[in-house]
Amino acid sequence: MCCFTGLETDRPAGTTLSGGYPFHYAKFITIIEAKNYAGTIEFKPEFNELIQTKEGKQKGIKDPITQVKRQMQHLDFWLRQHHYPSIPLRYFTTISNPTTIIKAPSSYKDALEKVIHVEQINTKLLELDKTKGDVLLNNELMIKIAQQVLAKNETYDKDVLEHYKIERADIITGVCCPECSKPGMKRGYGGWICPVCKKYSDDAHVEAFCEYALLFGSRSTNRQLRAFLGINSREVVAKMMDDLEVKRVGEKKGRVYMLDRLLE
Numbered sequence: 001m002c003c004f005t006g007l008e009t010d011r012p013a014g015t016t017l018s019g020g021y022p023f024h025y026a027k028f029i030t031i032i033e034a035k036n037y038a039g040t041i042e043f044k045p046e047f048n049e050l051i052q053t054k055e056g057k058q059k060g061i062k063d064p065i066t067q068v069k070r071q072m073q074h075l076d077f078w079l080r081q082h083h084y085p086s087i088p089l090r091y092f093t094t095i096s097n098p099t100t101i102i103k104a105p106s107s108y109k110d111a112l113e114k115v116i117h118v119e120q121i122n123t124k125l126l127e128l129d130k131t132k133g134d135v136l137l138n139n140e141l142m143i144k145i146a147q148q149v150l151a152k153n154e155t156y157d158k159d160v161l162e163h164y165k166i167e168r169a170d171i172i173t174g175v176c177c178p179e180c181s182k183p184g185m186k187r188g189y190g191g192w193i194c195p196v197c198k199k200y201s202d203d204a205h206v207e208a209f210c211e212y213a214l215l216f217g218s219r220s221t222n223r224q225l226r227a228f229l230g231i232n233s234r235e236v237v238a239k240m241m242d243d244l245e246v247k248r249v250g251e252k253k254g255r256v257y258m259l260d261r262l263l264e
C-alpha cells in the first residue's frame with residue numbers, strides 16, 4: 001500500500017508520503033484528500049456540491065469527491081506518461097473534525113463509502129490492503145514514484161481551470177478530429193465530419209465528453225453539453241448519453257448527467 005497525502009499544491013506543508021506503514025509492496029496507490037469541515041455536511045450529488053450547516057448558517061461547497069477523482073485522473077495520466085505500470089488508484093476523503101455530521105443520499109455510494117472521519121482511515125487502509133489484487137509496485141518503484149511526485153511537486157492534482165487561471169469562456173470547445181486533432185468537427189450524416197481533413201467519425205464526441213468532465217467536473221446538463229459540442233439538438237445529446245449508458249438524475253430541464261462513467 002502506498003499513500004500520497006496532502007499533495008494539493010495549496011497545502012505544500014502537508015506534503016508527505018504516508019510514513020505509518022512499513023510498506024514493502026503495493027497493490028494500489030491511495031489518494032487521501034483531507035478536509036476540515038465543521039458542523040453538518042450534506043452531499044447533493046445532483047448539484048455536484050455539498051451543503052455545510054454551521055452555527056445556523058448554510059454554505060455550498062464544491063463536492064470534494066469530484067476533486068479527488070480529478071486528482072486520480074491526473075495521477076493516472078502522470079504515471080502513464082512516466083511509463084509506470086498501470087496501478088489501481090483508490091481514494092478517501094477524510095474529515096478531520098470528529099464531531100462533523102456527514103449526510104449523503106443512499107444512492108451516492110462514493111460519499112457513503114469514501115468520505116470518512118480521519119480516525120477511521122487506518123482501519124480503511126488495512127481493509128483495502130486485505131482485498132485481492134496483484135502486487136504491482138515493489139519498494140524500490142514506490143520510493144521512485146514518491147520521490148518524483150514529491151520532488152517535482154507535480155501538478156497532476158490541480159483543478160485545471162483554477163491552476164491555469166483559465167476562464168471558462170476561454171476554453172476552446174468542440175469535438176476534436178481524431179485524425180488531425182483540430183477542434184470544430186461538424187455534425188452530419190449521423191456522425192462528425194472534420195472541416196479541415198474531411199475525416200468522418202461516429203464517436204468523436206466521446207472524447208469531448210471526457211474532456212468536458214475533466215475540465216468542468218463530471219456532472220452536466222444537456223444544455224452545457226450541447227454548448228460544448230457546438231450542436232443545437234437536445235435529442236442528439238440525450239441519445240448519445242443513452243448510448244453511452246450515462247447515469248442521470250432529475251427530469252426534463254433539471255436533468256443532470258453523471259459523466260463519471262466515461263472517465264473510468
Ligand SMILES: [Zn+2]
Pocket residue numbers: 177178179180181182194195196197198199
Ligand atoms: Zn481532421
